[in-house]
Amino acid sequence: MLSLRLTDDAELRALEPWNAEEFAAHINHVREYIGPWIGMSHVVTDTESGRAVLQRYIDKLARDEGRIYGIWVAGKLMGGTLFRTFDASNGTCEIGVWLDPDAAGHGLITRAARHMIDWAVCVRGMSRVEWRCSPENERSIAVAQRLGMTLEGVLRSEYPINGTRQDAQVWSVLASEWPSRK
Numbered sequence: 451m452l453s454l455r456l457t458d459d460a461e462l463r464a465l466e467p468w469n470a471e472e473f474a475a476h477i478n479h480v481r482e483y484i485g486p487w488i489g490m491s492h493v494v495t496d497t498e499s500g501r502a503v504l505q506r507y508i509d510k511l512a513r514d515e516g517r518i519y520g521i522w523v524a525g526k527l528m529g530g531t532l533f534r535t536f537d538a539s540n541g542t543c544e545i546g547v548w549l550d551p552d553a554a555g556h557g558l559i560t561r562a563a564r565h566m567i568d569w570a571v572c573v574r575g576m577s578r579v580e581w582r583c584s585p586e587n588e589r590s591i592a593v594a595q596r597l598g599m600t601l602e603g604v605l606r607s608e609y610p611i612n613g614t615r616q617d618a619q620v621w622s623v624l625a626s627e628w629p630s631r632k
């Protein structure tokens with residue numbers, strides 16, 4: 451996949467180390483909005499740290515353990531999605547997302563995540579696709595619901611963001627459920 455069209459002017463495509471400068475500028479621009487929910491936004495502060503994150507994902511891709519994509523709207527990087535984890539031998543993976551608030555509210559993330567779940571389940575034979583988010587992250591919860599996922603429970607104090615530990619809701623959709631929920 452070189453590029454997947456989400457709408458007339460939006461596309462989903464691989465985010466790679468050569469995109470580091472654009473990626474870092476984008477994260478600097480959206481940090482205040484995504485910062486409470488996305489740990490990576492505090493790690494990527496300049497081109498070098500952006501390249502390090504994208505290189506880490508290229509290395510994960512080479513090991514078949516993760517992937518990262520960007521969402522470009524009218525040619526400008528406006529957000530992204532990732533397989534934060536991808537465990538083909540166990541048949542499980544987790545999707546993460548973020549978006550510039552200027553691009554929110556148009557279904558771009560829901561569309562992109564549907565493509566990713568389709569690929570994970572139908573092409574890669576995944577049994578379970580997870581979505582983890584803070585119980586306070588209403589917009590992320592709304593995406594999980596729109597994707598037809600089921601809330602399984604809450605992992606308490608599961609991960610730190612900017613030094614503060616967060617609870618994580620765990621949502622999932624199973625391969626057997628996906629055809630009727632997508």
Ligand SMILES: CC(C)(COP(=O)(O)OP(=O)(O)OC[C@H]1O[C@@H](n2cnc3c(N)ncnc32)[C@H](O)[C@@H]1OP(=O)(O)O)[C@@H](O)C(=O)NCCC(=O)NCCS
Nearest residue numbers: 484487547548549554555556557558559560582583589590
């Ligand atoms: C989570 C986040 C990516 C969700 O973005 P979003 O724009 O709300 O989600 P979508 O792109 O799927 O858009 C959904 C909205 O578009 C509308 N929409 C329009 N056309 C649509 C379509 N074809 N399909 C789905 N939704 C559509 C929906 O009704 C919804 O509108 P609403 O905001 O009025 O309820 C965004 O809020 C964000 O970046 N938050 C900060 C980072 C973050 O929390 N990431 C997740 C961590 S777990």
